[in-house]
Amino acid sequence: xxxxxxxxxxxxxxxxxxxxxxxxxxxxxxxxxxxxxxxxxxxxxxxxxxxxxxxxxxxxxxxxxxxxxxxxxxxxxxxxx
Numbered sequence: 001x002x003x004x005x006x007x008x009x010x011x012x013x014x015x016x017x018x019x020x021x022x023x024x025x026x027x028x029x030x031x032x033x034x035x036x037x038x039x040x041x042x043x044x045x046x047x048x049x050x051x052x053x054x055x056x057x058x059x060x061x062x063x064x065x066x067x068x069x070x071x072x073x074x075x076x077x078x079x080x081x
Contacts, residue, residue, distance in 0.1 A: 001029040001064050007057075014056045015040050030066040041074045 002010075004022040011020040011034070018038035025033045034053070041049045049072035054061055061068055 002060070003029065004032060007032055007034065007065075010056055011036055011053060015052060025069070030064065031069075032065065032067070033069040035071045035073070037073050037075060037078060039075055041072055042076070046072065 004024045008020045008022045011022075012018050015036070015038050017040060018036055020037075021035045023033045025031055036049075036053055041052070044052070050070055053070055053072065054068070057065055057068070
């Protein structure tokens with residue numbers, strides 16, 4: 001099973017310039033809450049942003065990673081909110 005650190009590293013390696021905050025919210029190693037901030041998300045819809053993150057894990061989501069609660073944002077959204 002992947003750890004929160006593994007998930008963070010994989011996202012940040014796959015999406016250039018991304019910063020990921022990952023929490024194992026049940027402590028069981030299969031339910032994670034993830035916030036990803038990346039300039040690469042600029043101009044993409046929320047669905048496209050989420051797909052980009054889910055592509056990192058493929059079929060692991062729903063398997064080894066039972067749940068992935070995902071929030072995505074661009075750096076410009078953080079600065080204005």
